[in-house]
Amino acid sequence: MKRTFAILTANPLSLLGLILVFVVVFSAVFADFIAPFPEHSGAVVDFANFNKAPEWPYIFGTDLVGRDLFSRILYAYRISLILGVVVLAIAVPIGVTIGLVAGYLGGRTEYLLMRMTDVFLSVPPLVLAMAIMGVLKPTLANGMLAVTAMWWPWYTRLVYNITRGEKEEGYVLAAEVIGASRAHIIFREILPNCVPAIVTKMTLDMGFVILIASSLSFLGLGVQPPTPDLGSMVADGAKYLPDSWWLTIFPGLAILVAVFGFNLIGDALRDILGAEQ
Amino acid sequence: MSTPTLDIQDLELGFKGYTGFTQVLHGISLSVNPGERVALVGESGSGKSVTARIVLGLLQELRTAKISGSVRFEGRELDQMPRRERHALRGKAMSMIFQDPTSSLNPVFRIGEQFHDVLRRGDAKITRADALSRAAAILAEVSVRDADRVLNAFPFQLSGGLNQRVMIAMALANEPALLIADEPGTALDVTVQAQTLHLMRKLVEEHHTAVLFISHNLGVVREFADRVYVIYKGRIVEQGPTRAVFEAPRHPYTRALMAAVPRLTGGGIPDIDEDSPDFAAPLEIHQDGGQS
Secondary structure (H helix, E strand, O other), X not given: OHHHHHHHHHOHHHXXXXXHHHHHHHHHHOHHHHOOOHHHXXXXXXXXXXXXXXXXXXXXXXXXXXXXXXXXXXXXXXXXXXXXXXXXXXXXXXXXXHHHHXXXXXXXXXXXXXXXXXXXXXXXXXXXXXXXXXXXXXXXXXXXXHHHHHHHHHHHHHHHHHHHHHOOXXXXXXXXXXXXXXXXHHHHHHHHHHHHHHXXXXXXXXXXXXXXXXXXXXXXXXXXXXXXXXXXXXXXXXXXXXXXXXXXXXXXXXXXXXXXXXXHHHHHHHHHHOOOX | OOOOOEEEEEEEEEEEEOOEEEEEEEEEEEEEOOOOEEEEEOOOOOOHXXXXXXXXXXXXXXXXXXXXXXEEEOOEEOOOOOHHHHHHHXXXXXXXXXXXXXXXXXOOOOHHHHHHHHHHXXXXXXXXXXXXXXXXXXXXXXXXXXXXXXXXXXXXXXXXXXXXXXXXXXXXXXXXXXXXEEOOOOOOOHHHHHHHHHHHHHHHHHHOOEEEEEEOOHHHHHHHOOEEEEEEXXXXXXXXXXXXXXXXXXXXXHHHHHHOOOOOOOOOOOOOOOOOHHHHOOOEEOOOOOOO
């Protein structure tokens, strides 16, 4: 852990990633204290100051109903991060377990589980999420559900491939020989060997989940107003380009910062942990 | 005479593949008495390792494998034992050592951790501290001097020879009645291999463990085993006390095998037919010169 951190900070790119992610997480957690207008995260109207270009105290300008864009971006980060964490917290255990079981047991179980995974993988992710959101009500919870549903198969694939390789390793045979149970072999022998790859993918995915969630919101299927969301802010602002450029540029940059930061860390972790895939 | 630790009679094994049925073992019989070191020698693909896997009950779970014949462990038919009892034997009454010691240890756990897992098979309630001190004691028996460092290390931090000794220590940790050694140390260099085999021999003598030693290395077998079975294409072709077999090999295949051992002196390896018809000659048993 200490070693990992030392290597992360030694490389300028991963250090940049670390700083970006820290800024994003910090602003999400302490949004209440940093935001100059915390109340602007809700349904507030201030027509006296609507559609203002960046100027003090509105450093990122204001939107069409006079809300401070900077404050709203901070709160949007909070939503994005929660969404990312929740999606991964559900998708990863499901995907990993299915991948491990299919990879280790093989035979009919493998066939059934992997073909099911293939079905999920064969639907374009955004289309699948749109379909789910179309059937259900477009709320934050359903948004998480939709993104989760399209996310777990990737973990199944990843872990399945590793498991297929690890299964042939001597230590698995040795464990079988001394009479370890299947559950022990799967979760205590093979799973720990998959952890580096899983952690790396999770870090990379954090950015992608934020991106996908923003895309859904951009299409009007994600987080609903007045809750601030980066994707819907970009969508709303896009209609007023290029005159009210700040409406689009700043939320867009905010997405970029978060995704870029997580990807840089993910790349660095991949090098450190030596995970293929 | 006491009941043999392991007694195999007319063991047959075949695999059902896409292209039909392949017979691998054509009824082999062998026995290992308590405390005895028996070697099973043969070339690659002769059926050595599958025999070991059947004894451990690893192949029975495969749906494509068809097995017949009898395998008795301490007088009890393995096939007729309830699943749970058979399962309980593994790791406690029998255990195994593999070819490549380094890959047989899980790379992400420390040696001490893995020792704990092994010892828990014998005593489910053993505490970590107890396990570690037991492990240190067993490691001392295989001449590992700084046991603390070894127990705190990951397998890839140790040398192959050290890992091999760790494997031997683990295999004997629960005082098994039967130890199956499947070409132990083939992945190591020859001097280290000789060293660890010497240690293993000392240890099984002290613990009075029966060993089924599977190898293609005749030099090693000659050093290590009391009795030898030569296996060729799924059939035992010659058996007898080690000395008798080595001094006067009777079966053409055994003779060919002996001739193929590389020597430091002399004119290199003779040409041997890959598959001489003589090799299918019937079983030769050395009755003289040995106690069995």
